[in-house]
Amino acid sequence: MNAQPNVEVCLSPQLLHLYPLQNRVVVIVDVLRATSTIITALAHEVAGIIPVAKLEQCEAYKRLGFITAAERDGKKAEGFDLGNSPFSYMAEELKGKTIVFTTTNGTEAISKSSSASLILIGGFLNITALSKFLIEKNQDTLLLCAAWKGKPNIEDTLFTGALLHKLLPHFSSSTDDNLLALSLYQQSMLNKWELIQKSSHVKRLQGLGIERDIEFCLSEDLYPVVPYFNGEALVI
């Protein structure tokens, strides 16, 4: 029997209890900006990123001497070393270092997925490498959108549509969530940037000067790496 593995999109961590995780690969998607930043950091030779869901956990690591990164509501949280801009993670002095990282949505999605058999990090920055890895892996897969405080968002849904488009010849896909994501992708594939300009995320962050970040996070295949969670940290 050569049944294809199954791939399914979950539009929000608040719906995750409706989707099985056991024996599944989970891809965490937080395009703006957590997973894009994680991909960038690891591609620039950061040794590992320890994701934590709460600011207090991040503070505890800081007291132990770790480099810490924290973002809340799009801004760098007070008292930590780094925010959530991918450009901050290209620095020479971070090479070989382990960074403890918390963000509004992305790190919560990771912590909720702990019962999956493998947790991967996805974004436009690694879309082709990730799709090749998943096709090779040939296992049931869930694409988990980090969303915005529980509400489905455009950029993560769009990315899952783009990834599904690459996966579908090799996976079975029959859910309405998948159809929604694919429809969004097909509707906007020629002008991703225009769609994202309408997103609540971009409107929310107007004036914070992150236009350059957003453009960067929408770039495809800058880094052919597939970060995974080794039980303690995200590494490649």
Added chain:
Amino acid sequence: MNAQPNVEVCLSPQLLHLYPLQNRVVVIVDVLRATSTIITALAHEVAGIIPVAKLEQCEAYKRLGFITAAERDGKKAEGFDLGNSPFSYMAEELKGKTIVFTTTNGTEAISKSSSASLILIGGFLNITALSKFLIEKNQDTLLLCAAWKGKPNIEDTLFTGALLHKLLPHFSSSTDDNLLALSLYQQSMLNKWELIQKSSHVKRLQGLGIERDIEFCLSEDLYPVVPYFNGEALVI
């Protein structure tokens, strides 16, 4: 000040806690088939429909002598008078009667919305009458998709996109859920039937002989009525 009221889509009752209900009009959307059936029944002079979330509640009403209707997983539940097919609600002998009704998704969405200022019932069957009513009402509005056991579905999302399209000149709309629904609508406006054929609902119900129901539920403006919940029953 002439600020426009706000309209927002919620893709699943499981996300409803993220959306304010107070002082809002809520439109319950369960195109296949609960809200379409409710619209049909009331347009055919059923006096009222008492929505209950659980089969046990429906049984209790049956013991009191009420006409009862129950659907679970697309099928008529054993021991009740009626199922969830709109064609069953056109009968002469139901005119003037009150029916107690429970369905897999739709009636739960209604019961979860009790703190809204007004609960309305929407579907393609009444889309124009409903949109005119909402524009006239000029109040903040939430479009609540009943979904399928918590998971967002195609038919309800598509309907909210179609309704948004009619409402947008008169409402402010800035959420990503709205963009998702509108994108689905724009992608498929020329061929609703083709999209719905791909939905998990239609696949799930293949063989149950409800193709005629589905085609009926996708018909626009058969009934210019706007059912609302009066605290006890859905009436027009």
